[in-house]
Amino acid sequence: MERKKTIALVAHDNMKPDLVEWADWNRELLLCHSLVCTGTTGRMVADVLIGKKGDGKCRLDIRLLKSGPLGGDQQLGAMIAEGRIDALIFFWDPMEAQPHDVDVKALLRLATLYNVPTAVNRSTADFMVSSPLFDGDYEPVVKDYRGYVERSLGR
Numbered sequence: 001m002e003r004k005k006t007i008a009l010v011a012h013d014n015m016k017p018d019l020v021e022w023a024d025w026n027r028e029l030l031l032c033h034s035l036v037c038t039g040t041t042g043r044m045v046a047d048v049l050i051g052k053k054g055d056g057k058c059r060l061d062i063r064l065l066k067s068g069p070l071g072g073d074q075q076l077g078a079m080i081a082e083g084r085i086d087a088l089i090f091f092w093d094p095m096e097a098q099p100h101d102v103d104v105k106a107l108l109r110l111a112t113l114y115n116v117p118t119a120v121n122r123s124t125a126d127f128m129v130s131s132p133l134f135d136g137d138y139e140p141v142v143k144d145y146r147g148y149v150e151r152s153l154g155r
């Protein structure tokens with residue numbers, strides 16, 4: 001493994017069992033990176049990763065943000081805008097509207113805008129962490145938005 005990455009893990013309530021199972025399955029890998037999670041997801045992920053012994057090479061490094069509906073998605077979005085997130089694994093619920101749908105949309109929008117590798121279900125999460133690019137020094141290219149920032153507003 002090259003650089004330690006910062007991986008964001010988030011799941012809506014109906015998807016939390018999936019994410020927790022996935023995290024447990026990938027525990028050795030996750031333990032060797034920094035994790036950032038929305039509050040409730042993070043508590044569940046921490047429980048499962050602490051609960052069993054790893055191979056002892058790495059220790060759990062996890063940061064819990066606020067719960068998603070209480071601002072956690074927005075905190076994560078801000079971290080993405082600041083270039084502090086290397087990958088986002090977000091098992092969002094396709095079957096249930098969320099009270100904070102606008103925050104969910106904003107988070108996914110920023111992840112797309114900043115070209116952050118994003119997995120939205122177990123298969124893409126599996127593809128992401130098993131990709132040879134995941135272990136390398138891959139740096140996603142972020143579009144040059146200078147044209148937008150410096151646009152003329154007729155003043």
Ligand SMILES: O=C(CO)COP(=O)(O)O
Pocket residue numbers: 010011012013037038039040041042066067068069072073104
């Ligand atoms: O709501 C979420 C993502 O939109 C997740 O928040 P929690 O992990 O706090 O449940």
